[in-house]
Amino acid sequence: MSLRYALLGLLADEAGSGYELTKRFERSLDRYAWHAKHNQVYQELNRLAADGLAEVVEEGARGRKTYAITEAGRADLRHWLLNPPRTPVVRNEFVLRLFLLFALDPKEARSVLADYAAAVQRDLDALTALVESANFDPHDGVLPDPLAFGHLAAGFGLHMLPASRDWAQWAITQIDNQTGEDAGHEGARETGTSGGDGSAEDGGATKGSGAVEETPGS
Amino acid sequence: MSLRYALLGLLADEAGSGYELTKRFERSLDRYAWHAKHNQVYQELNRLAADGLAEVVEEGARGRKTYAITEAGRADLRHWLLNPPRTPVVRNEFVLRLFLLFALDPKEARSVLADYAAAVQRDLDALTALVESANFDPHDGVLPDPLAFGHLAAGFGLHMLPASRDWAQWAITQIDNQTGEDAGHEGARETGTSGGDGSAEDGGATKGSGAVEETPGS
DNA sequence: CAACGACATGTAGAAGTTGACACGTGACGG
DNA sequence: CCGTCACGTGTCAACTTCTACATGTCGTTG
Numbered sequence: 001m002s003l004r005y006a007l008l009g010l011l012a013d014e015a016g017s018g019y020e021l022t023k024r025f026e027r028s029l030d031r032y033a034w035h036a037k038h039n040q041v042y043q044e045l046n047r048l049a050a051d052g053l054a055e056v057v058e059e060g061a062r063g064r065k066t067y068a069i070t071e072a073g074r075a076d077l078r079h080w081l082l083n084p085p086r087t088p089v090v091r092n093e094f095v096l097r098l099f100l101l102f103a104l105d106p107k108e109a110r111s112v113l114a115d116y117a118a119a120v121q122r123d124l125d126a127l128t129a130l131v132e133s134a135n136f137d138p139h140d141g142v143l144p145d146p147l148a149f150g151h152l153a154a155g156f157g158l159h160m161l162p163a164s165r166d167w168a169q170w171a172i173t174q175i176d177n178q179t180g181e182d183a184g185h186e187g188a189r190e191t192g193t194s195g196g197d198g199s200a201e202d203g204g205a206t207k208g209s210g211a212v213e214e215t216p217g218s
Numbered sequence: 219m220s221l222r223y224a225l226l227g228l229l230a231d232e233a234g235s236g237y238e239l240t241k242r243f244e245r246s247l248d249r250y251a252w253h254a255k256h257n258q259v260y261q262e263l264n265r266l267a268a269d270g271l272a273e274v275v276e277e278g279a280r281g282r283k284t285y286a287i288t289e290a291g292r293a294d295l296r297h298w299l300l301n302p303p304r305t306p307v308v309r310n311e312f313v314l315r316l317f318l319l320f321a322l323d324p325k326e327a328r329s330v331l332a333d334y335a336a337a338v339q340r341d342l343d344a345l346t347a348l349v350e351s352a353n354f355d356p357h358d359g360v361l362p363d364p365l366a367f368g369h370l371a372a373g374f375g376l377h378m379l380p381a382s383r384d385w386a387q388w389a390i391t392q393i394d395n396q397t398g399e400d401a402g403h404e405g406a407r408e409t410g411t412s413g414g415d416g417s418a419e420d421g422g423a424t425k426g427s428g429a430v431e432e433t434p435g436s
Numbered sequence: 437c438a439a440c441g442a443c444a445t446g447t448a449g450a451a452g453t454t455g456a457c458a459c460g461t462g463a464c465g466g
Numbered sequence: 467c468c469g470t471c472a473c474g475t476g477t478c479a480a481c482t483t484c485t486a487c488a489t490g491t492c493g494t495t496g
Binding site: 002005006008009012013028029030031032033034035074077078080081082084085088089090091092093094095096097098099100101102103104108112149151152153155156159160162163164166167170171174 | 220223224226227230231246247248249250251252253292295296298299300302303306307308309310311312313314315316317318319320321322326330367369370371373374377378380381382384385388389392
């Protein structure tokens with residue numbers, strides 16, 4: 001049912017057509033919150049309209065239909081937002097891959113982590129640039145209104161991306177410490193596999209006594 | 219196909235039965251990486267065996283079948299780990315809900331955020347306690363081996379949970395600033411809705427000029 | 437030894453998601 | 467005015483996941 005509420009949420013922000021909503025979906029929710037394809041969006045909009053939670057408020061060129069949320073839709077969305085389930089579903093193929101890295105040998109795992117950290121850094125740079133340019137088109141990214149949809153999402157990225165990158169770098173130091181300790185003959189040299197560019201290297205951190213360390217505290 | 223690789227990953231760590239793998243799944247992958255139900259696990263194990271990626275190495279009491287990964291399975295997993303897709307799928311009902319908070323009025327949104335921050339803090343406390351008790355049963359959580367599965371996952375939690383909590387607190391200050399500025403008559407009082415306990419309140423932070431601020435830098 | 441709860445594995449149908457394809461429209465350049 | 471490309475909406479079959487149900491076992495307790 002999450003897709004339904006994702007769409008109701010977007011409609012609560014502003015009415016729009018399937019095509020337009022698909023684009024907004026990709027811009028805002030897709031990365032961290034929820035993924036959906038355009039055909040799913042169209043189908044769900046039809047269902048939303050059938051259930052009276054949204055309605056067609058305009059029909060334009062090329063069969064374009066603009067949907068708006070109804071009062072019933074707002075009430076339903078509100079109820080969903082205020083009643084979180086005990087165990088929400090999380091599916092993240094990124095993270096899954098990272099968690100399973102132990103199945104590779106250390107230098108391969110190190111390479112994947114370095115690539116990941118670099119990619120996260122690129123995302124972060126892009127987001128930072130977007131946020132700092134502070135006066136964007138409201139339809140193109142973050143809104144100036146601090147309560148608005150894009151603002152919360154941007155803040156989320158600005159908090160989570162560094163943490164994600166730092167974790168990857170921490171994991172790299174764990175690997176380096178490990179290979180340096182009990183396999184000192186092939187530890188910390190350039191890896192090469194899958195095009196790692198080494199741009200995510202971390203200085204320091206040569207301790208490491210076995211337990212989890214060097215993590216941000218509570 | 220992610221479930222398939224999640225299971226191959228767990229099997230690469232250690233052989234196990236469907237029941238046991240389901241438990242390991244819930245303990246390790248479920249929270250951040252991938253969610254699956256027990257019946258899905260059993261079905262996928264059958265398919266894995268049919269495809270030669272896993273095999274039954276032992277049949278015990280109560281029809282219990284212990285599966286182990288095969289060489290083909292290891293190769294397949296390795297290939298998957300080393301070849302990430304351009305756009306992995308992310309679905310997180312938690313985050314979706316948080317992103318759509320703008321559809322509530324400020325005090326309700328504030329309450330949900332406070333609840334969320336408190337819940338994250340509880341998770342973090344639990345994880346910290348687990349990690350600090352440093353000598354757990356290897357089958358019960360984090361392994362002492364720094365490269366091992368649970369270790370990377372625990373480190374992930376220790377990095378991401380504080381960021382997540384901090385984001386929620388940041389969002390709360392954004393709401394407080396907003397309501398304090400242009401609706402000063404009903405801004406920062408106790409909310410009550412859905413049982414917020416206020417334990418995640420943040421002192422300070424009364425600035426706020428419209429753009430995204432007070433976020434960890436690059 | 438009967439009852440009971442945790443263990444352990446599964447099936448069936450419905451709902452959600454994916455990937456590929458299909459088809460008409462409007463704008464714009466040549 | 468013709469081709470082409472982005473726009474815009476949709477269908478369909480295959481696959482994945484969810485909810486609910488079904489079935490039997492082992493160990494413990496009364």
